[in-house]
Amino acid sequence: xxxxxxxxxxxxxxxxxxxxxxxxxxxxxxxxxxxxxxxxxxxxxxxxxxxxxxxxxxxxxxxxxxxxxxxxxxxxxxxxxxxxxxxxxxxxxxxxxxxxxxxxxxxxxxxxxxxxxxxxxxxxxxxxxxxxxxxxxxxxxxxxxxxxxxxxxxxxxxxxxxxxxxxxxxxxxxxxxxxxxxxxxxxxxxxxxxxxxxxxxxxxxxxxxxxxxxxxxxxxxxxxxxxxxxxxxxxxxxxxxxxxxxxxxxxxxxxxxxxxxxxxxxxxxxxxxxxxxxxxxxxxxxxxxxxxxxxxxxxxxxxx
Numbered sequence: 001x002x003x004x005x006x007x008x009x010x011x012x013x014x015x016x017x018x019x020x021x022x023x024x025x026x027x028x029x030x031x032x033x034x035x036x037x038x039x040x041x042x043x044x045x046x047x048x049x050x051x052x053x054x055x056x057x058x059x060x061x062x063x064x065x066x067x068x069x070x071x072x073x074x075x076x077x078x079x080x081x082x083x084x085x086x087x088x089x090x091x092x093x094x095x096x097x098x099x100x101x102x103x104x105x106x107x108x109x110x111x112x113x114x115x116x117x118x119x120x121x122x123x124x125x126x127x128x129x130x131x132x133x134x135x136x137x138x139x140x141x142x143x144x145x146x147x148x149x150x151x152x153x154x155x156x157x158x159x160x161x162x163x164x165x166x167x168x169x170x171x172x173x174x175x176x177x178x179x180x181x182x183x184x185x186x187x188x189x190x191x192x193x194x195x196x197x198x199x200x201x202x203x204x205x206x207x208x209x210x211x212x213x214x215x216x217x218x219x220x221x222x223x224x225x226x227x228x229x230x231x232x233x234x235x236x237x238x239x240x241x242x243x244x245x246x247x248x249x250x251x252x253x254x255x256x257x258x259x260x261x262x263x264x265x266x267x268x269x270x271x272x273x274x275x276x277x278x279x280x281x282x283x284x285x286x287x288x289x290x291x292x293x294x295x296x297x298x299x300x301x302x303x304x
Contacts, residue, residue, distance in 0.1 A: 001026050001061060001153055001184045002047055008055035009042050016042040018208035019056065024153075029175070029185045031195045031202030033290075035298050038205040040188050041157065047186065048155050049073055061152060074102065077151030081158040083138045085130045091141055092117065092126040095148055102149040109148070116144040120174060136167025143174065147183075154178065156187040160194060172197055192291035204297050211297045216290050223296055224288040225250055227266035231259045231273065232282040241278070248272035262288070 002024035009017040017039040024030045032040040045051035046058060049065040049072050058065055060072050085094050092113050099109035117123045120140040125133065133141065139160065146154060159175070160168040168191075175198055179185060189195055195202055196216045204212045204219070212219055229249070233241055239254045246252065249261035249269040259280075263269040266285035273280070 002030075002186070003059045004043075004047075004056065006056035007043070007046065007053055007058055009039075009046060009051065010054045016208055017046075020203075020205075020208075020210050022203065022210070024184065024186060025201075026184055027179070027182055028200040029179050029187065029198050031199035032186070032188045032205060033190075033192075033195055033202055033294060034205035038298070039208040040205050043205070044155060044157060044186065044188060048076060048078055074149065075152045077146035077149065077154040079143050079146040079154070079156045079159055081161060083142045085138060085141060085145070087130050089130070090126065091122055091128050091130065091133070094130065094141060095145055098145050099148040104149070112148055112150075116147055119147075119177075120144045121170070134167075136163050136170065139163060139167065139171060140174070143171065147178075152184065154183050154185045156185060158188055158190065160189070160191065168194070192289060192294055196290050204294060206298045212293070219293045220288050220290060223293045225262040226264045226288060227262075227269075228286055228288055228292060229261040229263065229266040229269045229273075230282075230284040230286070231261065231270075231280040232257060233259075233278075234281050244276060244278060245273050248276070258282075260292075262292075 002022060004020060004022040006019045006021065007017060008015065008019050020043065032043060034040045042051065046053050046065065047060055049060065049069040052066055061075055063072050065072055089097060095113040095116060096109050099112055104112065117126055120143060122137060122140060122144070125137065130138065143159065160171050163171070172194070175185065187198065199216060201213070201215050203210045212223065214222065238257065238259050241259055242252055242254050245259060245261065249263040251262040253260040261269040270283055270285065
């Protein structure tokens with residue numbers, strides 16, 4: 001569905017994407033993760049054919065975006081990070097008017113609107129104005145609109161940003177159903193649990209290059225341990241405890257408010273800490289997550 005080799009994008013002297021290789025397979029959900037400025041949004045814009053590559057090769061749906069952009073866009077669905085719904089139109093009209101942009105007949109677009117409203121559970125809001133919808137409803141309508149043309153490839157930029165947990169899980173269910181209907185999806189997200197739930201494979205980007213590629217389970221196994229023990233010693237400099245717990249785990253990471261001990265068994269790591277006469281005020285043992293991988297590869301420094 002997407003093939004990129006040595007893909008590059010520069011803006012003047014700044015190289016936003018620095019020679020990446022990506023292959024998105026038919027029917028999968030593929031994720032782009034990375035901190036702000038990593039190059040993921042730039043890559044998505046090139047795949048969506050709204051920003052031409054500076055170098056390398058890119059094929060989307062087997063076509064060249066430079067020469068076949070309009071043909072590719074006719075087969076894409078794009079859900080932008082910000083809702084761009086028409087506030088002057090009703091919920092149904094946001095779908096029917098958008099469908100007409102793709103040359104769909106009035107009868108076909110009406111039928112498609114009914115189908116999509118049912119899919120995103122907005123049938124009872126069909127006549128409502130967009131301003132009357134909740135944030136979750138607007139997001140579901142935006143996704144419905146991106147599906148009007150029955151796309152072969154759906155591009156989702158931060159699809160659940162700003163939603164409450166219930167709305168996020170509703171959208172996850174809908175995206176999961178689309179996957180099983182055969183719709184290939186590419187998404188960016190800052191929610192690591194979302195990436196773990198939805199993505200078959202993903203890349204972690206940092207400074208314009210790909211730092212890692214694989215399934216969530218593969219990346220966790222490759223870059224982290226089975227479990228993590230989080231230790232808090234109160235309002236203190238936790239760096240002072242680093243040497244005292246050295247050797248209790250495979251790796252120790254110091255955060256301002258806690259120590260992270262990476263080990264195959266978090267309970268054994270905690271027991272080793274206690275055996276040294278240390279008594280943390282709070283202890284949490286959990287499984288490793290994609291967030292541990294992400295922060296190890298990209299660092300914990302805040303990126304604006």
